[in-house]
Amino acid sequence: MKFRVARDDLADAVAWVAKSLPTRPPVPVLGGILLEVRGSTLTVAGFDYEVSTRAELSVDTVDALDSGDAADSVERVLVSGRLLAEITRALPAKPVDFSVDGPRVTIVGGSARFTLPTMPVEDYPPLPEMPGASGTVDAATFAEAVAQTAIAAGRDDTLPMLTGIRVEIEGDRLTLAATDRFRLAVRELQWAPDAPNESTAVLVPARTLADAAKTLGGAADVTIALGDGLLGLQAAGRRTTVRLLDVEFVKYRSLLPTTHTTTVDVPVSELGESIKRVSLVTDRGHHLRMQITDGSLTLTAGGDDEGRAEEELQVDADGAELLIAFNPAYLLDGLGVLRSAAVRLAFTTPSRPALLLPVTGDEAGSAEADGGAIGVPAYRYLVMPARLPG
Numbered sequence: 001m002k003f004r005v006a007r008d009d010l011a012d013a014v015a016w017v018a019k020s021l022p023t024r025p026p027v028p029v030l031g032g033i034l035l036e037v038r039g040s041t042l043t044v045a046g047f048d049y050e051v052s053t054r055a056e057l058s059v060d061t062v063d064a065l066d067s068g069d070a071a072d073s074v075e076r077v078l079v080s081g082r083l084l085a086e087i088t089r090a091l092p093a094k095p096v097d098f099s100v101d102g103p104r105v106t107i108v109g110g111s112a113r114f115t116l117p118t119m120p121v122e123d124y125p126p127l128p129e130m131p132g133a134s135g136t137v138d139a140a141t142f143a144e145a146v147a148q149t150a151i152a153a154g155r156d157d158t159l160p161m162l163t164g165i166r167v168e169i170e171g172d173r174l175t176l177a178a179t180d181r182f183r184l185a186v187r188e189l190q191w192a193p194d195a196p197n198e199s200t201a202v203l204v205p206a207r208t209l210a211d212a213a214k215t216l217g218g219a220a221d222v223t224i225a226l227g228d229g230l231l232g233l234q235a236a237g238r239r240t241t242v243r244l245l246d247v248e249f250v251k252y253r254s255l256l257p258t259t260h261t262t263t264v265d266v267p268v269s270e271l272g273e274s275i276k277r278v279s280l281v282t283d284r285g286h287h288l289r290m291q292i293t294d295g296s297l298t299l300t301a302g303g304d305d306e307g308r309a310e311e312e313l314q315v316d317a318d319g320a321e322l323l324i325a326f327n328p329a330y331l332l333d334g335l336g337v338l339r340s341a342a343v344r345l346a347f348t349t350p351s352r353p354a355l356l357l358p359v360t361g362d363e364a365g366s367a368e369a370d371g372g373a374i375g376v377p378a379y380r381y382l383v384m385p386a387r388l389p390g
Contacts (some may be wrong), residue, residue, distance in 0.1 A: 001035075001037055001075040001077055001097070001098070001099065002097075002099040002100075003037055003060070003097075003098050004044060004059065004060040004095050004096065004097050004098070004370055005057065005058075005060060005095070005096050005121075006060070006095060006096075007088070007092070007093055007094060007095065007096050008093070009058075009061070009108055010042075010044075010057070010059045010088050010096055010210050010278030011054035011088040012055075013034060013044040013084050013142070013238075014030060014044055014081075014088045015056055015085050015089065015324070016053065016055055016215055017033055017044050017045060017046040017053045017054075017055060017081065018046065018081045018082065018084070018085035019215075020046055020048070020051045020053045020208070020211070020240070021033070021046050021081045021082070022048045022270060022325065025048065027123075028119065029078065029119055029120065029123045029124050030048045030049070030125075031046070031080065031081055031082065032046075032078040032079060032080060032081055032119045032124065033045070033046050033078070033079060033080075033081040033084050033085075034046065034047075034076060034077075034078050034121070034124060034127075034231060035078075035079070035098075036074060036075070036076045037059060037074070037075045038073070038074050038337040039073075040058055040059050040092050041056055041057075041058065041059065042056070042057050042058075042059045042076050043055070043056050044056075044057070045127055045354065046081060046126060047124075047127050047128070049125065049243075050205075050208075050242070050243045051208050051240065051241070051242050051243070052127050052128050052240060052241045053240045053242070054127065054238065054239050055237060055238045055240075055348050056171060056229070056237045056238070056374050057237065060095065062289075066224060067341070070374075074123045075100075075329075076116055077100050077105060077121060078119040078120070078121040078124050079105055079116050079117075079118055079119060080116065080119065082263050083116060086124075086325055087107060087114050087116075088107075089103075090112075091107075091109035091112055092109055092110040092111075092112060094109050094110040094389040095109070096108065096109045098108075098116070100118070103117060103118050104116070104117060105117075105118055105302070109114045113157075118273060120381065121379070128228075128230060129223040130225055130232045130234065130239055130241060131170065131226055131227030131228055131230050131232050131241070132225060132227055133194055133223050133225050133230075133234075133339050134169070134193060134194055134195075134198065134223070134225055134226045135191050135192050135193035135194050135195075135198075135223075135224055136191065136192050136208070136221045136222065136223050136226050137168075137189065137190075137191035137192070137221065137222055137224060137228045138191075138220075138221060138222075139216055139217050139219040139220060139221055139222045139235055140217050140218075141189055142174075142189070142211040142213055142216075142217070142222050143192075143214050143216065144339060145174070145176050145187040145189050146165065146176065146209055146210050146213035146214075147210060147213070147214065147337055148176075148185055148187045148337040148338075148339075148379055148381075149165050149176040149177060149186070149206075149208050149338070150165060150178060150185075150188050150206045150207070150209065150210040151176040151178075151181045151185060151243070151333045151334070151337050152164060152178045152179055152180060152185035152333075152381070153178035153179070153180060153206035153207075154179070154180035154181070155180070156180075160245055160247050161203070161245070161247040161248060161249055161250065161309075162179060162180050162181065162243070162250075163205060163206055163207075164178070164204055164205055164206055164245045164247075164249065165177070165203070165204050165205075165206045165209050165210075166178070166201060166202070166203050166249045166252075167201065167202050167204055167231070168200075168201040168202075168301075168358045169193065169198050169199060169200050169226075170199050170200070171192060171193065171196060171197060171198065172190055172192065172196070172200070173188060173189070173190060174189050175187070175188050176188075176189075176193045177205055177249070177252050179250060179255075179258075179311070180253060180385070181383060181384075182327070182330060182382065182384050182385065183333070183334065183383045184252055184255055184256070184353075184380075184382040185202050185334075185379075185381050185382075186252070186336075186376050186379070186380045186381075186382075187378060187379045188270065189378065189380075191224070192232070200226065201249075202226060202244050203244060203245040203247065203249050204231050204242055204244060204245065205242060205243075205245060209231075209240050209242065211390040212233050212242070213233070215238070216233060216235040216236065216238060218236070219235035219236035220235075220236075222235045223237065225382070226385070229242060229243060229244050229246070230242065230244065231244060234283065239245065239382060244355040255353065255382060256355070256380060256382060257346070257348055257352065257353065257355060257382075259348065260302075260319070260346040260347060260348055260355075261319050261320045261322075261347060261348055261349070262292055262317070262318070262319035262320050262321075262322045262346075262347040262348075263317070263319055263344055263345065263346050264292055264297055264315050264316070264317045264318075264344070264345040265315060265316040265317075265342055265343070265344050265345075265359055266297060266315040266316070266342065266345070267312060267341060267343075267345050268335050268338055268340060268341060268342060268344060269341075270313060271297075271313065271331075271335060271343060272332060272335045272336070274299055274311050274313055275288060275299065275328050275331055275332055275335075276328075276332070277309065277311060278299045278300065278301045278309040278310070278311050278326035278328075279301055279302075279329075280289070280309060281301050281302030281306065281307040281308060281309045282301045282328060283306065283376050285327075286301060286302055286303065286306075287301070287325040287326055287327055287328070287386035288300075288301050288321065288325060288326050288327070288328040288331070288353040289301065289325045289388070290322075290323070290324050290326070290345075291308060291321075291322075291323050292317055292321060292322045292323075292324075292347070293317070294317060294319050294321070295314060295315065295316075295317055296312055296314060296317065297312070297313045297315045297317065298310065298311070298312045298314065299311050299312075299313070299358065301328070315354070319347075322347050322349075322350065323350060323388065324347060324350045324354065325350075325385055325386040325387070325388050326354075326383060326385055326386055327383075327386060330383045330384075331383065333382035334383060335354045335356065337359065337381075338356065338358045338379070338381070339379075340358035340360050341354055341359075341360070342358075342360075343357065343359060344357040344358075344359045345357075350385060350388060351385065351387075352385070353383060353384050353385065354378055354382070354383055355381065355382050356380075356381040356382075356383065356386065357377050357379070357380060357381075358377055358378075358379055
């Protein structure tokens with residue numbers, strides 16, 4: 001195997017694949033990156049039985065085999081993924097020559113030269129096939145939607161039903177949802193299904209889906225594929241498959257309030273900065289308190305013994321006065337992914353969950369004050385309140 005490839009293309013592909021490799025692989029070969037050359041195409045791949053990643057890039061030159069058609073031949077080699085990622089990232093910005101001689105791999109970039117041992121490629125598991133395509137979605141919109149929901153996913157692997165993002169397909173609408181029991185994020189978006197009446201729902205590991213969607217977000221469209229217990233994503237010469245979680249997701253729709261008694265509209269940046277300042281005096285025993293009155297939102301935290309902070313914001317408030325408390329980190333997480341200049345806080349009672357809703361020019365009337373009905377914007381972030389003392 002001999003080929004020459006652009007350094008940046010190789011480094012980007014290797015870094016993307018290496019990111020999905022296990023930190024402590026159960027067997028050494030699963031920490032490797034598989035390089036496969038077919039004609040003028042190089043495939044960089046990784047697999048740990050849960051997630052597979054593959055990136056294709058053009059090879060500038062390939063030595064023809066002594067016999068047979070080079071375009072039909074396939075050559076494969078397996079090397080340490082961690083080392084290959086570090087090496088390709090450190091190479092000078094010059095074309096990279098890659099060659100295999102027996103059990104050794106030689107990588108040359110400019111005046112830098114590295115020699116690595118190969119790993120037993122015959123012990124490497126076969127990569128899963130990509131499921132059949134289910135449809136396409138705008139890549140940037142999908143990446144944003146996944147990021148907005150992944151923020152609410154749980155991180156406790158002993159509760160796998162809370163570590164995933166539920167992906168629901170109903171015709172031309174995708175709905176993503178995630179919860180860790182303390183907050184819930186739901187995002188709806190349009191997509192182009194191959195079958196117009198398709199209806200299904202799957203649970204995908206949140207961290208894996210977030211990483212994949214983010215790296216594919218620079219493409220125009222992402223192809224989503226479902227089948228055989230896998231979700232596949234493909235765009236711009238890269239594709240990944242993820243093994244689905246075989247557990248039931250919570251019945252989250254019943255948690256979303258449909259009415260409210262109090263609303264507050266406030267700029268996202270103003271509220272976020274205020275929460276950061278006031279929460280400097282919070283600790284594990286205290287939360288951020290919100291006092292809503294006509295035209296103002298007062299944030300307080302702490303107490304006389306450990307320090308106290310207070311800040312009043314002039315806001316567009318409507319409805320009954322309210323005192324409610326939250327974990328400030330949960331509020332900041334929601335504000336950080338809203339993608340709007342203003343946020344609408346919709347409350348019912350101090351003991352019931354509150355909604356954070358984006359407010360834009362098109363959505364300013366999505367939550368009607370008259371009658372207390374909540375509209376359905378594309379993104380909803382629900383957060384559970386903390387119990388007030390006394």
